[in-house]
Amino acid sequence: MKSISIFGSTGSIGCNTLEVVRSLNRHGYPVAVKYLSGNSRTEIMIQQIREFKPDAAVVFSPEGYTELKGISFPNKCEILFGEDGLKEIISRRDTDLAVNALVGFSGLVPTIECIKNGVDVALANKESLVVAGEFITQLLKQSKSKLIPVDSEHSAILQCIQGESLKEVSGIILTASGGPFRDTDAEQLQYVTKEEALKHPNWKMGNKITIDSATLMNKGLEVIEAKWLFTLDTDEIKVLIHPQSIIHSLVEFSDGSYKAQLGVPDMKIPIQYAITFPERIRSEYERPDFVSLRNLTFEVPDFGKFPCLKMAYEAAEAGASYPVVLNASNEVAVELFLDGKIKFTDIAELIRNTLDHHESCNLTDLDSVKEIDKWARNFVYDYASVLH
Numbered sequence: 001m002k003s004i005s006i007f008g009s010t011g012s013i014g015c016n017t018l019e020v021v022r023s024l025n026r027h028g029y030p031v032a033v034k035y036l037s038g039n040s041r042t043e044i045m046i047q048q049i050r051e052f053k054p055d056a057a058v059v060f061s062p063e064g065y066t067e068l069k070g071i072s073f074p075n076k077c078e079i080l081f082g083e084d085g086l087k088e089i090i091s092r093r094d095t096d097l098a099v100n101a102l103v104g105f106s107g108l109v110p111t112i113e114c115i116k117n118g119v120d121v122a123l124a125n126k127e128s129l130v131v132a133g134e135f136i137t138q139l140l141k142q143s144k145s146k147l148i149p150v151d152s153e154h155s156a157i158l159q160c161i162q163g164e165s166l167k168e169v170s171g172i173i174l175t176a177s178g179g180p181f182r183d184t185d186a187e188q189l190q191y192v193t194k195e196e197a198l199k200h201p202n203w204k205m206g207n208k209i210t211i212d213s214a215t216l217m218n219k220g221l222e223v224i225e226a227k228w229l230f231t232l233d234t235d236e237i238k239v240l241i242h243p244q245s246i247i248h249s250l251v252e253f254s255d256g257s258y259k260a261q262l263g264v265p266d267m268k269i270p271i272q273y274a275i276t277f278p279e280r281i282r283s284e285y286e287r288p289d290f291v292s293l294r295n296l297t298f299e300v301p302d303f304g305k306f307p308c309l310k311m312a313y314e315a316a317e318a319g320a321s322y323p324v325v326l327n328a329s330n331e332v333a334v335e336l337f338l339d340g341k342i343k344f345t346d347i348a349e350l351i352r353n354t355l356d357h358h359e360s361c362n363l364t365d366l367d368s369v370k371e372i373d374k375w376a377r378n379f380v381y382d383y384a385s386v387l388h
């Protein structure tokens with residue numbers, strides 16, 4: 001029996017993970033859900049506690065915590081609050097794997113705590129590696145924890161390098177759907193609405209990553225994520241637009257061979273692989289119908305039209321504190337766009353300005369990462385207030 005925790009269980013990856021747990025249990029791979037965490041969607045959390053009977057659930061929103069504390073669950077589920085609650089359950093060291101499905105910077109401390117406590121992490125929260133890749137890599141060297149990617153592209157690469165020597169990997173190609181504005185004229189992007197930006201052609205995901213996919217910042221964050229996961233230089237990581245989202249990424253080997261991983265765009269497949277890694281377990285998830293697909297096409301991304309991808313490459317190359325600034329300014333800009341306060345094209349403008357005003361510094365510990373994150377957030381709020 002594998003025992004897991006799911007941080008961010010009420011979100012898109014969290015709910016998909018619980019769907020995978022149901023399927024694995026049906027297919028003779030027993031998984032017990034020991035801990036859950038959520039923020040504001042308490043109705044979903046209540047249903048999850050009733051169905052999966054975890055020992056404890058951590059709630060981040062104060063109202064949600066009060067509401068859940070008032071409920072007497074048949075399995076006596078303990079209700080804990082916020083980051084301290086999450087640290088408390090991680091320190092018990094009684095799960096085999098934690099699925100980190102938190103969104104944004106909020107996922108960083110849980111990733112670090114798991115590694116410090118020797119708990120394996122199935123990482124959906126790419127932002128952890130973007131802001132603290134070097135620090136996390138160092139911690140992993142001193143820990144028995146493994147970091148297993150959930151992101152479909154990184155799962156594809158992990159699958160392609162099984163049985164291979166990393167020395168023979170000469171590069172990787174991350175595929176990107178191109179998002180909802182792949183065919184939109186660059187001049188029209190300033191007019192696109194939140195509703196249009198939230199309509200992803202192939203994937204159903206949380207709001208933040210859906211906007212990141214529309215700006216291509218998501219692919220930029222994935223470049224930085226791949227750099228740390230697979231110990232690559234930035235120039236060994238290429239991005240290709242592949243609108244069908246069937247090939248999830250490719251690895252190039254020194255002899256000129258390429259390996260790719262294919263499947264329908266369904267996060268349950270990489271989530272399941274992260275839970276059962278390195279084993280594969282049967283599933284009934286949809287298979288691609290290659291005949292009706294007819295075409296698998298590829299294009300080079302347009303860096304002029306999607307400056308976020310370019311800025312992510314630049315931040316990855318510059319290293320030090322730049323990726324923290326990139327991530328924080330993006331998080332705030334996406335939040336302002338979703339709140340209707342700025343235009344779609346202002347997202348890139350705000351990030352560019354914040355990066356330009358930042359003076360690089362070395363990150364020595366978690367506190368220095370938090371400090372730079374805070375500086376960048378404040379800078380974006382101030383700059384956005386005078387934007388229009």
Ligand code: NDP
Pocket residue numbers: 007008009010011012013014037038039040041042060100101102103104106124125126127150151152203204205206207208209267
């Ligand atoms: P969602 O917004 O759907 O879910 C986020 C989860 O985190 C929810 O459980 C939410 O709680 C919780 N949460 C949000 N803010 C906080 C906070 N400040 N403190 C504590 N908990 C918080 O996001 P996704 O599931 O789409 O994405 C999660 C991560 O996975 C992201 O890093 C994303 O980039 C990555 N990812 C997602 C993919 C997808 O298909 N969705 C694909 C690949 C990667 P509540 O809902 O209760 O408020």
Ligand code: MG
Pocket residue numbers: 151152153222
């Ligand atoms: Mg991805």
